Each structure stands twice: as structure tokens, then as C-alpha cells.
Amino acid sequence: MTGSAATVLVVGGGTMGAGIAQNMAEIGVHAFVSETDPVTADAAQDRVADGLRRRFRAEADMDERVAEHLARCTITVGLPDIAPDLIVEAVPEITELKRSLLADLDRRYPDVPILASNTSSLSIDDLAAHLDRPSRFIGMHFFNPVPKSDLVELVVGADTADVTVAATVAWVERLDKTAIVVRDSPGFATSRLGVALGLEAIRMVEEGVASADDIDRGMVLGYKLPIGPLRLTDLVGLDVRLKIAEHLHATLGPRFEPPELLRTMVADGRLGKKTGEGFHTWP
Numbered sequence: 001m002t003g004s005a006a007t008v009l010v011v012g013g014g015t016m017g018a019g020i021a022q023n024m025a026e027i028g029v030h031a032f033v034s035e036t037d038p039v040t041a042d043a044a045q046d047r048v049a050d051g052l053r054r055r056f057r058a059e060a061d062m063d064e065r066v067a068e069h070l071a072r073c074t075i076t077v078g079l080p081d082i083a084p085d086l087i088v089e090a091v092p093e094i095t096e097l098k099r100s101l102l103a104d105l106d107r108r109y110p111d112v113p114i115l116a117s118n119t120s121s122l123s124i125d126d127l128a129a130h131l132d133r134p135s136r137f138i139g140m141h142f143f144n145p146v147p148k149s150d151l152v153e154l155v156v157g158a159d160t161a162d163v164t165v166a167a168t169v170a171w172v173e174r175l176d177k178t179a180i181v182v183r184d185s186p187g188f189a190t191s192r193l194g195v196a197l198g199l200e201a202i203r204m205v206e207e208g209v210a211s212a213d214d215i216d217r218g219m220v221l222g223y224k225l226p227i228g229p230l231r232l233t234d235l236v237g238l239d240v241r242l243k244i245a246e247h248l249h250a251t252l253g254p255r256f257e258p259p260e261l262l263r264t265m266v267a268d269g270r271l272g273k274k275t276g277e278g279f280h281t282w283p
């Protein structure tokens, strides 16, 4: 990291990439965002600008603040000719796409100290398969929306060097967030534990132990969780949760077997907030 002159290359300017770029611009870092073609590049530019407008909408000089921050975001089609201090890959969650892109990045930017992936579920060791320099590769799992979230889950592969972990923790602190460090394993720490609680809550509804409302209330009032596990499942999307549960079931065993009720609700299109109905009703 080189003080205020630091630059970050974010590859993929979708929901997460745009959020990461916005957050970097907010701390004075220049973010380059690489996209595949002019149409997706324009969409990425709009996403960053929208995020900044939301961020500064209460300020009288909103337009100036947005313009000042946008000046620190450069959207490119293809990979730019720069020497960034950090690379964060944020393309869709497809193993082969990420693997080949990461191998390209590894070759194209041999001197960058940290090559990170924002994968939310894929194995860091699997993604590192074609890298010549796996010691600088690490999982940097940001949460959505990035600028508002307080956590980054760092996922350490078998070959990730200690110096890479320490340098990535420093980046997280610079973003005014907290890092947790997790060994590469299915579901990392957050999804594994979050899904375990959600699945057990669903099994309790299935068995008629209590209503969804009462289960959520019990965890919020009794255990001080900010939101109940079933309401959270509705927000994430039952289909998304089912996919993660199936992955954890295949990798970690029968304790993650998706409950029948979850499968039925997904098949019926009751996916939670996005369809208006899940364990709760969303007007």
C-alpha cells in the first residue's frame, strides 16, 4: 500500500464490484473497475454513481461529492495497464470463469502483493489451482451492501502466505471494517453457521414446534440477534439458501440436509421477500 496514491483493481463491476469500488473511492483510493464490454462497463459506471448518490443524498453539495468520488473510479473494458496495490476479483460465482480469469490476472500482474477473490462459497484452494503465485492469493468475502457492511471474511488457502493475510487485514481496517480470518472450508464461517441456524429453524416450523413469528421473536428477544433466522432466510431468498444448503450437505454431510419444507416452498415459488411470501408475508 502506498498512502494516498494507492490503487485497487476490481474485476467485475456488478453488485459487489461496484460496491467495493465505491467504498475504495470513499477512503481516497483510486479504483479501476474492469468489465467485459462497453454495455456492462456503462452499467458498472451507473451502479457506482447510484451508490454514491445514495451515500450523499442528504448533503447539500451531493452533486459535487458524487463527482469528486467518481473521479477516483475508472471503469475499463478489459484489463487496464496499471500496477495496482490490490486486485479483487468479483465476477459471477462460476468456478471455471474465476479460475481462468485468476490465472490471467496472476500472469498479467506479477508484482501485485495481494490477489483476492470475493467468492462467497467456492474453495480458495480450488480457485488457486492454475496460479503460479498462490502465496499472494486469498478470499476477501465482502458483504452486501459493501459500503455499509462492517465485516470482511478473509479465507486463507493452504498456500496463502502469512504476509498476505496481514496485508489484507490492513486493507480491511483501512476500509474501517473488521476482518475475521477463516481457513478455507465449505461455507467458510459465516454461511456455515448462518445456514445451520436457518435450517434448524425451518425444521422446527416443519415439526410444529412453534410458529415462524415466535421462533424469530425467541432469537431476537432471548438471544439478542438483530433479526430472526426465518426472517433472514426470507431476505436472503429461500432458493439461495437451498443452494448453499445443498452445497454444504454434499461437502459437510447429513447435518446440512435441506428440510423438505424448504424444498417444497422453493418449488412453489415462495422464495421470501422477493416474491412477497416466505416464512413471513412481505407486502
Ligand SMILES: NC(=O)c1ccc[n+]([C@@H]2O[C@H](COP(=O)([O-])OP(=O)(O)OC[C@H]3O[C@@H](n4cnc5c(N)ncnc54)[C@H](O)[C@@H]3O)[C@@H](O)[C@H]2O)c1
Pocket: 011, 012, 013, 014, 015, 016, 017, 034, 035, 036, 040, 044, 090, 091, 092, 093, 094, 101, 118, 119, 120, 121, 141, 142, 143, 144
Ligand atoms: N451479491 C451478493 O450479495 C454477494 C455477496 C458476497 C459475495 N458475492 C460474490 O461476489 C461475486 C460477484 O457477485 P455479484 O453479485 O456482484 O455478481 P453480478 O452478476 O452482479 O456481477 C458480476 C459482474 O462481473 C462481470 N464480469 C463477468 N465476467 C467478467 C470478466 N471476465 N471480466 C470482467 N468482468 C466480468 C459481469 O459483467 C458483471 O457486471 C460472486 O463471486 C458472488 O458469489 C456476492
